[in-house]
Amino acid sequence: MPPPPDWWSLTSEEVLQELRARPAGLTAKEAEERLERYGENVLREEARETRFQVFLRQFKSILIAILVIAAVVSFLVGEPQDAAAILIIVVLNALLGYTQEWQAGEAIEALKKMLVQRAVVIRDGEQQEIDAAGVVPGDIVLLEMGERVPADLAIVEATSLQVDEAPLTGESAPVDKAPGRLPPGTGLAERSNMTFAGTTVVNGRGQGVVVATGMETEFGKIAGLSQLVTAEATPLSRQMDVLGRDIGFIALGIAALAVVVGLLQQRGLLEMFLVGVSLAVAVIPEGLPAVVTLTLAIGIKTMMQKNCLIRRLPASETLGAVSVICTDKTGTLTRNEMAVVRVKTPGAEVAVTGTGYAPEGVFLLDGRAIDPGDYPGLRQFLRAVLLCNHATIAHDGVGGWRIFGTPTEGALVVAAAKAGLSRDDAPAAVDEFSFDSTRKRMTIIYREDDGDVAYVKGAPEVLLARSSGVLVDGSVVALTDDLRETIREEIAGYASGGLRVLGAAYRPLPAGLPRTADAVEEDLIFLGFAGILDPPRPEAAEAIRLCRSAGIDVIMITGDNPLTAYAIAEDLGLPSEGALTGTDLEALTDDELEERLRVTKVLSRVTAAHKLRVIDILSRKRAVIAMTGDGVNDAPALKKASIGIAMGIKGTDVAKESSDMVLVDDNFASIVAGVEEGRREYDNIARFTRYLLSSNVGEIVAIVGGLLLGLPLILIPVQILWINLITDGLTALALGLEPAEKDVMQQRPRDPGEPILTRAAFTIILALGALLGLLTLYVFSGLYHIDLDRARTMAFTGLIVFELYNVLNFRSFRFPLHRIGFFSNPALLYAILGSLALQVLVVYVPVFQDFLGTAPLTLADWGLLALLGLPVLLAGEVYKILRSRGGNPRVLPTR
Incomplete structure (x- = not known):
């Protein structure tokens, strides 16, 4: 079989043509022939040792x-x-x-879960639910929120589609997906026109054409690489x-x-x-x-x-012999639960307390607890992010809370709940313009007593550019150039502090205004922005301090944004001279990288190959290296390290099989x-x-x-x-x-x-x-x-x-x-x-x-x-x- 093209550099029409596929799907006969040709859509696992x-x-x-x-x-x-x-x-x-x-092996088997059990495809022009092992290249797969992607897909259609790619790339934030053509050299984490096996749809819906299955998927390639590494x-x-x-x-x-x-x-x-x-x-x-x-x-x-x-x-x-711990960030050093920690409105800046998704916490202004209802601008901001939102929160019945929807949207719903707001008394929604990676905003229109009102949420700099006023102490004032520049600087300050920043605005809609996105999302009233963070685990800072007192070097290795990673490191007391990205690593020789690793303890946007290189360099000094990981991209490094530590909760089966130890609670403090x-x-x-x-x-x-x-x-x-x-x-x-x-x-x-x-x-x-x-x-x-x-x-x-x-x-x-x-x-x-x-x-x-x-x-x-x-x-x-x-x-x- 000739090498596959760079699917992300083709349009969806070109992908369909290359695969001899069509929007109406394959026929049953075509699917059967391709299954015979390409094999089942399963990962080839290393055979488990027999009892003997x-x-x-x-x-x-x-x-x-x-x-x-x-x-x-x-x-x-x-x-x-x-x-x-x-x-x-x-x-x-x-x-x-x-x-x-x-017994340890049996415990691992008990922890294992099937990555994908079923998939919805279009065959013979009809939707069919099939065993994911039967998915073949050329199949049209339907994607819905909460489902795992069964194979590598090129996006054909997308509506507000967002995918959690942390198991593959380490990126903690959901990635927006839409059809389109990308440059040939686009990296794996930036391929926004594709979704990959083993990742999860967290928002929206879409369709994709299968371009690779089984061991030919990105997931499968790294799983195969891990099998070549000798423990x-x-x-x-x-x-x-x-x-x-x-x-x-x-x-x-x-x-x-x-x-x-x-x-x-x-x-x-x-x-x-x-x-x-x-x-x-x-x-x-x-x-x-x-x-x-x-x-x-x-x-x-x-x-x-x-x-x-x-x-x-x-x-x-x-x-016990470990001298270096290379640890993931998301879920290991942090809680893997996005939370609003600060809200900035034109009238006030408040801190928000509380942990996890429990709607419990207070709003602090200058260190003093306040009632958000006493601050019209703050209350209106929280109401806007609640109404312009599809996430919900619910008690799991055993003492915890969980969200349904994207982690970012869930964090905003939790913040509103802390202020006593809910959708129970919300007016009726009459229209919606969904979020996508090009617009970087979403709008939901509600019919209120005084007429229709549009609530808009998205990238704050985008909303600011489309706003003409701001809400200050309950009154709308003109958005001057000086004020606009001040707000931009404040947004940049939040971002440089490692916070994910999300803004909100609203607009009472005049009668007769065309109900198009361009018309509605103009002349907005800017309400402010929230700083959202996956907060560090409260015990992680003490664990890192204990590591330092024990002479153990801690290096954070993550696929996340370098600013976010560096900010978390600072919060945890992990000293580092800046952060190195995967691109930085590639520009350094082994000797230069060895020298940088003495002082730089934050590595971001790294690949599986980067992790293996880091292990090799650290091993020069006879270091005993513990490497943590949860995704398939971590598997080779887990096997190569002196002791590979897989995550028990969010870890993939491939990561667990490649590890020497499984961290049942995904907590860095447990490693220490x-x-x-x-x-x-x-x-x-x-x-x-x-x-x-x-x-x-x-x-x-x-x-x-x-x-x-x-x-x-x-x-x-x-x-x-x-x-x-x-x-x-x-x-x-x-x-x-x-x-x-x-x-x-x-x-x-x-x-x-x-x-x-x-x-x-x-x-x-x-x-x-x-x-x-x-x-x-x-x-x-x-x-x-x-x-x-x-x-x-x-x-x-x-x-x-x-x-x-x-x-x-x-x-x-x-x-x-x-x-x-x-x-x-x-x-x-x-x-x-x-x-x-x-x-x-x-x-x-x-x-x-x-x-x-x-x-x-x-x-x-x-x-x-x-x-x-x-x-x-x-x-x-x-x-x-x-x-x-x-x-x-x-x-x-x-x-």
Whole structure:
């Protein structure tokens, strides 16, 4: 098929001719042939992973691979119970990860809605309602208010037609549509003679001829682009793979070294092979993958309470690593509810309070509440915008209000309602001249007691040019050139402040005046103009302040007007040196744009390609980027970003499928709450990873130390597995529930390239691990020559007791226990008690004694172990005191 022409550069007649279509529509036979040729009008989605594929993906980890190898080796050397224990934990870990991810996918499916279900077309000269999947190029589609556009259309007829194109272009204001020819280079957002699949008619009606369907639509092209973008691996996934690789090498190295040393000591080969297996098992933290998965799963539940639906387990932690948030404006930073915030009449200027579409608020003059009825000019203005209007407001029955009509017209109706005005006592309307993009005004004529009156609403500069008088304090005065210029400057001031400006005028119509638009809309009496704004969410400013204190850069990326975007940024306290448009971006080199992004935080009129470029440039500095979006134009960037965040309310299905997280309430503040939770998750993962590794170091020191001293094997493999999987697992999981540190949102974002095992962490792991191992070695060496089973039980139990002291150290390495509160994590206390209870069972219950090779201990033995463990806790507390004197380099100075 040859490439399609630039449909917007053709007249509607030329489009019909090109498509071999006609106003009476296609015949049923033609439609059937074209459906066979072009295919169904549906988007090709990436196939959802099967349950089995999601399950298999849980095994794509180096650490998991090492555990499977350890299980195979254990089985081959005659330790089937060890192999079974390892495989059970691997499978349980996979099942848990699978369950969480599949449930997230099911939640996404529940959020999805069909973009278009039905469409009204003309076929065989008659209107027919058909499944939108059956729409084909050349079909004539009828458009009515409230309907979604089923395909890309060239406008053939239009009456007051306005379309919400935010899902495609990001433009928050409805776009006027009318037939006509446009220059070949006209951009997507300026193609006023076309409507696009996935957009919604918010006013008027019209007809269009289908020029593209399915994946050939603008919507489909961007959806296809998003499928070509490869999702980035999360920082945690990369770090855990590096950790797993390092642990694997260390395990092999230590095991091999031990075997060599033993053979040099003339020990038997089978004995040394058993020692080597024991050391390999000791090195590998078998419980780590399960604890990470459980912690992330618990975090996902917490995230959901914060309105963040996580689609992939590691994504919740990635959110905590974010250093740049690229956020949409409309509905995310703002309420997505247009509201009149100021009204300027020739006699007064008032501010209007209230939020949303609820008809509740007051009018303020110089900060003082007034009754609009006491100001004739203000009341007449509000009456005019109410009568020259088709929007209505209604209570939704559950505590909220909604509008029917365009958001701008709805805002004017709400403002009039705040003044106590309604259409209940309105006179009869007798004529109307609809709004279009050329006239930029609309008029409705009403029959009142003193004759017909025309009420006009539209662009204030257009109304001003057609006016001869103004209403001041209830009296009409002549509109002089000086006064006209003053009003123009006032209008410009509103526009430069980011307000959408709409004016109103009226005219009592003399008898015999021709009822044409040109005749009626002359010699008007100008009433004033309103400043309309999609107001910022009240919590957004605090969320941005919190981001700044946390060292997170916020960049507003929107398809909206740059003046509006910049004004919203100022209101929210987002500092920016001006605003960059998509055209500006194209004129800058990558290096120049990188430099501008340091100071300019507002990007407007941007395309999907622009967003991808911004992500690439920000990624140069290893930034972890969160990108929000709702439209299909956002999908490629959502997939490319470190974490893509789709809107749950106004987001398209394509955006949700391309994201890592769905924002259930579309609220920027929820992202920041998610960042705080993500930081807590990572801190806790680092805590229990280091804790588990310190425990493993203790096991290695004890085993290797015993080997060098010529002692029998201190711990057998099954005992090491018991420690790593059960007792350490319980306490590590409880560490995953540790509350966030009080200054977690005053710390700079962590470097995504920084390993979990930093130099400081490695040092403390070795120091405390060595202390655990030496204490265990001390206990064993004093008893093994008397009773080997009792000595091994004392070492086995002692190591667990020492680790239970040690876990308290890893709650924080900045604050001592009395600062963080001994009872602030009750789950950890329960885990410590539970671990002790399990060890009591192991020591005294015969079936466990047989399985784990233990012998009963006396009360004095337990008391000795409790006393020997105290230095472990003391060492950690001393370390915290010494370290706290140097401060925390990650905590940012107060801005």
